[in-house]
Amino acid sequence: MSACLVQEILQPLQALRLIDPHTHINPHQAASRTLADILGYHYYTELAHSAGLPKEQIEEPGIEPREKVRRLAPWLKHLENTAQYSWLLEMSQQLFGFQGERIDETNWESLYEASLKCMSAADWEQQVLQKSGLDQVYLTNDFDDPLTGFDTSFYVPCLRTDDLVFHLFRPPVQQRLQQAAATSVTDATSLRDAVGRLFEHFTANNARACAISLPPTFSPASVSAVAANHLVSKAFSGGELSAEEQNCLSQFVFWMLAEFCDQYELPFDLMIGVNRRVYEQGVYQGQDLFDSRVSLVQYRELFNAFPGVIFPVSVLAETSNQELVSFAWIFPNVITCGHWWYSNIPVFIERDTRARLQAVPGTKQVGYYSDMYKLEFALPKFAMYRRILARVLAEDFVVARGWSTERAVELGIRVLRGNVESIFGGIQR
Numbered sequence: 001m002s003a004c005l006v007q008e009i010l011q012p013l014q015a016l017r018l019i020d021p022h023t024h025i026n027p028h029q030a031a032s033r034t035l036a037d038i039l040g041y042h043y044y045t046e047l048a049h050s051a052g053l054p055k056e057q058i059e060e061p062g063i064e065p066r067e068k069v070r071r072l073a074p075w076l077k078h079l080e081n082t083a084q085y086s087w088l089l090e091m092s093q094q095l096f097g098f099q100g101e102r103i104d105e106t107n108w109e110s111l112y113e114a115s116l117k118c119m120s121a122a123d124w125e126q127q128v129l130q131k132s133g134l135d136q137v138y139l140t141n142d143f144d145d146p147l148t149g150f151d152t153s154f155y156v157p158c159l160r161t162d163d164l165v166f167h168l169f170r171p172p173v174q175q176r177l178q179q180a181a182a183t184s185v186t187d188a189t190s191l192r193d194a195v196g197r198l199f200e201h202f203t204a205n206n207a208r209a210c211a212i213s214l215p216p217t218f219s220p221a222s223v224s225a226v227a228a229n230h231l232v233s234k235a236f237s238g239g240e241l242s243a244e245e246q247n248c249l250s251q252f253v254f255w256m257l258a259e260f261c262d263q264y265e266l267p268f269d270l271m272i273g274v275n276r277r278v279y280e281q282g283v284y285q286g287q288d289l290f291d292s293r294v295s296l297v298q299y300r301e302l303f304n305a306f307p308g309v310i311f312p313v314s315v316l317a318e319t320s321n322q323e324l325v326s327f328a329w330i331f332p333n334v335i336t337c338g339h340w341w342y343s344n345i346p347v348f349i350e351r352d353t354r355a356r357l358q359a360v361p362g363t364k365q366v367g368y369y370s371d372m373y374k375l376e377f378a379l380p381k382f383a384m385y386r387r388i389l390a391r392v393l394a395e396d397f398v399v400a401r402g403w404s405t406e407r408a409v410e411l412g413i414r415v416l417r418g419n420v421e422s423i424f425g426g427i428q429r
Contacts, residue, residue, distance in 0.1 A: 005398060005405070010390035012409050019136040019420045020378060021312075022158075022211070022269065022338060022369035027139060027150035031125040031375045035108075035115045036065035038091070038376060039072045043084040046286030051078040055283050066112060073108035083345040087380035094379055095131060125375065132378040138208065138369075138424070143198055144180035147205040157207040158269070159198065165212060165254045169235045169246050185236050188229040192256060199260045208424040209312075210261050211269035212254070215276065216294035220302040223252040258306050267310040267423060271340055272296070273320055290316035290342055296323050303331050310423055312337035312366055321352045328360045335423060336360055338369040339385070350388050354396060357411070366423065367415035389415065 032038050039045075045058050053075050058068075079085045080102065092098035096115045100107055118124060138156045141147065143164055147157050167173045178185055180201075181194035199210075223231075231249045235241055241249065261268040273294040279287045296313070303311065312335040315324050321343070328334045336356045339349045356365050368385040370378045393408040 006390050006394045008405050009393050009408055013386045013390055013412050016413055016417055017133045017135045018417055020134055020370050021138045021366055021420050021424060022371060023137055024140050024373045025137055027155035031128050033119055034065040035112045036068045037374055039069055042285035045283045047079050048072055048075040049283045051075055058283055069108060069112055074105045076103050090380040091376050095376055128375045134378055144176045152206040157202055157205055159202045159207055159210045161212045161257055165250050168253055169241045174236055188232045191232050195256060199264050203264050209267045209269050210257060213271040213274050216273050216291035219298040220254050221251045222255050223248055228252040258309060261309045262306055267312055269312045271314040273316045292317045292319055296327050303334060307333055309333060314338050314340035316340055316342050318348055325355050325359050328364055335364050337366040346388055353392050362411055362414055365415050366419055
């Protein structure tokens with residue numbers, strides 16, 4: 001296969017403007033202010049910590065941005081082989097005009113100053129969006145987010161529900177819910193009313209999805225009205241729930257969310273398989289791993305019960321991807337979605353992409369999302385995916401099947417952009 005063929009497919013994919021369907025962007029401060037915002041991303045702090053930099057050096061209270069970069073810079077040489085380092089280098093070259101091939105203790109200060117000058121521009125956010133080719137960015141919003149002070153037609157809200165499902169037995173979460181919904185909760189009926197108000201608020205502000213990350217131990221199930229009423233009443237009256245009762249309450253709330261997604265015609269993004277606090281001494285956001293014991297069979301009752309709800313599913317392990325491909329193969333409402341977290345490196349992206357393109361209908365794949373916390377990461381992350389996608393399309397479809405390059409590009413555009421619009425509703429301004 002020639003490099004020219006890959007490039008012929010890649011060029012129109014690079015020119016394509018995108019919608020990023022899953023991020024952790026703060027719309028009130030979307031772009032970085034200093035290089036510390038970028039190197040403080042958990043990928044770099046956890047890798048540096050893994051390579052030997054003490055956690056206390058990374059997370060010292062009150063550390064200044066420049067000092068944080070100074071401490072991290074010498075450890076970058078240990079990370080040069082990683083995909084995450086390649087994002088940093090490409091970002092620095094494309095956005096900050098960095099001319100070198102390595103970032104280390106000898107040149108970090110000049111990069112810091114160059115990036116600071118760029119980031120200080122009044123229109124830096126718009127510059128990054130333009131260079132990254134983004135037409136829309138989807139957010140991850142707490143259920144009690146007022147959704148004010150930003151353009152919800154560009155920074156699109158998404159109702160994140162982890163706290164509602166897994167922490168509703170805790171008084172602070174209960175208080176947040178009652179305050180956000182402006183109503184009291186005493187039983188299952190009043191809880192349903194409160195959650196319904198959240199959906200009203202979010203959909204009125206252009207929300208396009210509900211989302212949750214799920215541990216490997218969780219299995220959705222319908223809970224009887226009698227049991228649900230007892231659990232909600234007990235939890236909201238200050239009673240202490242056993243572990244079994246907490247799980248049952250989680251199942252009830254989760255099932256209720258699926259019902260509201262059905263009612264409001266919202267996709268329900270499921271990010272399945274994360275095990276929290278595996279490495280308890282890890283840096284911030286560097287403590288969680290996946291668990292290969294998870295199975296999508298645990299979700300069969302859900303997928304069967306809600307045929308009208310679209311479930312974009314993200315998984316962490318390669319073995320889970322094969323299962324996801326099979327579920328998306330036969331379930332009309334299951335969508336393969338992105339390359340999440342530990343799967344977001346080229347070797348796994350390429351294998352997972354090949355499997356999805358070879359087995360799942362082309363209209364049922366959301367190719368990629370950045371999962372970014374700062375806008376600058378969109379450029380290198382999507383660039384990585386586009387290069388992989390072009391190579392897979394060239395090898396598996398043009399060379400192996402005799403497709404024209406135009407036909408291969410059409411499939412690539414559908415996976416990169418078209419399906420995001422059709423599944424989540426596209427741009428409505």
